[in-house]
Amino acid sequence: MKIRSGGHDYDGLSYVATVPFFVLDMFNLRSIDIDMETETVWVQSGAILGELYYRISELSKTHGFPAGVCPTVGVGGHFTGGGYGNMMRKYGLTVDNIVDAYFIDVNGRIHDRKSMGEDLFWAIRGGGAASFGVVLAYKIKFVHVPEIVTVFRVEKTLEDNATDIVDQWQHVASKLPKELFVRLVIDVVNSSTRTGGSTVRVSFISLFLGDSKTLVSIMNENLPLLGLSQSDCIETSWIRSVLFWTDIAIDSPTDVLLNRTPSSSYLKRKSDYVKQPIPKTALEGIWEKMIELQPAQMIFNPYGGKMAEIASTATPFPHRAGNLWKIQYLANWNQGGAETAQRYIELTRKLHRYMTPFVSKNPREAFLNYRDIDLGVNHNDRGSYLEGRVYGIKYFK
Structure with missing residues (x-):
């Protein structure tokens, strides 16, 4: 039996095998029940992250959840494996913010945290729950985000001193304020000046839970070689920062996050x-x-x-x-x-x-x-x- 929530398993293990199998597709189990008073959500395993983020944003501009940056990823697999996102330095992983779960064991019995016991509850928060049974839903805690967050994307090539900037980044990135996450995406692009016609490009992509003025000050103190300026920064809402990180136009309607269709490459x-x-x-x-x-x-x-x-x-x-x-x-x-x-x-x-x-x-x-x-x-x-x-x-x- 293969259990699939979003179908994003990188090696296709939720829907491919060399022996006969069947898929338990969680597609129709994707309700999201939000309780603003307790700042918690019951989210079923078949929901995608984009649906979760969108439903939270409908009710609050100052709440979010620290999960992945790809909105078409399914909640079930992402949560059970210890999913992470660009707020993990502030709030940890998905599994660090789960407080309860509904779980079906091999005998078809439905359990919550109390009836399954703490050992099993521990195991299904990062251990890959399919080894133990089927998680129907997780109860998660909101986290607080400011009304205005700041994002940037700055690209540097080897000709732009990328090596020195990466060297500086690796010594400070884990020590920056918790509110700041700076990812590097490193690829090869064409060059008109280097022998061989290719160069390495490093894209510095960031989410900061605060305003752009504070961000520029932090960056210029800790990573001055990047030369970040306020013109590189975009102040926006947390929900629109999700669009930015997904390479969706930041002014797009946020209901684009409800699209469950992943890329086909x-x-x-x-x-x-x-x-x-x-x-x-x-x-x-x-x-x-x-x-x-x-x-x-x-x-x-x-x-x-x-x-x-x-x-x-x-x-x-x-x-x-x-x-x-x-x-x-x-x-x-x-x-x-x-x-x-x-x-x-x-x-x-x-x-x-x-x-x-x-x-x-x-x-x-x-x-x-x-x-x-x-x-x-x-x-x-x-x-x-x-x-x-x-x-x-x-x-x-």
């Missing part, structure tokens, strides 16, 4: 955690490798803040204090066919292998929600535990 994703700054000379080597392996990309998501304050045993999600940032490796392509897919997948694997000296070790940690069958699979037979242990240690340390 093919993709491969992998993950890593970084615990020590990468030497500047090594960054230069990484850029050369990315140019060689284009169009493989990387995204750096900073940790610190609230993430460093929550114990690694508080939920099954263990990647807390000691992590500077998480890497997402990605490749996207539009052409079908096994040969094309294998080419792009291998580019991503090669970049992942190249990064081995610079990431966590013993184990080399990975993020459960970036499901990656390269780490291992099991065959649901007598050896399942030993097979699962291989990748389980990477996901859960």
Whole structure:
């Protein structure tokens, strides 16, 4: 049985198998019951994040929820794997803000937190609930956001001193005020000045829970090489910041978040955690490798803040204090066919292998929600535990 809420499993494990199977699709279970008095929401597993955000925004300009930046992601899978977003440095993960759940066990009995017990409630908040049963709904806590937040996107290439700026970012990103999240998206683009015609571009993308004047002051004190100015910043509401982060025009009607249709491109994703700054000379080597392996990309998501304050045993999600940032490796392509897919997948694997000296070790940690069958699979037979242990240690340390 495959359980699907939004169908965003990166390796398709919610709807693909090599043996006969059926899909339990949660599509019709997507009610969202908001209680403003207690600042809580019961949200069913088949809802998408965009629906949740939109329904919250209908009732309040000063509440939000710290979950992912892709609005078509399903609540069920996102929550159960320890979903994160651009407010995690302030409020932690989805699982850090869940207070109850409705859960069906193997015997068809429906439980809430009290009847399932604290051990099972702990496990379904970051441990991948499909291993234990079916989560029908989660009860979550709102978080407070200001009426005005600030976003920016600033792009720098190697010719714009990107290496020095990334080097400065890696030393400060996890130490910035909790209200500030600055992500890096690193890809390869054409260059008219570099030998070979390609250069590395680094996009600095941010959400700040505050006004632009304060943001510019913080950035110029901590990351002066970026040269952020107020003209780079957009002050907006939290709900419209969701549009900005999804590359939707920020002045679009916010009900666009109700669209459940995801992008249709093919993709491969992998993950890593970084615990020590990468030497500047090594960054230069990484850029050369990315140019060689284009169009493989990387995204750096900073940790610190609230993430460093929550114990690694508080939920099954263990990647807390000691992590500077998480890497997402990605490749996207539009052409079908096994040969094309294998080419792009291998580019991503090669970049992942190249990064081995610079990431966590013993184990080399990975993020459960970036499901990656390269780490291992099991065959649901007598050896399942030993097979699962291989990748389980990477996901859960």
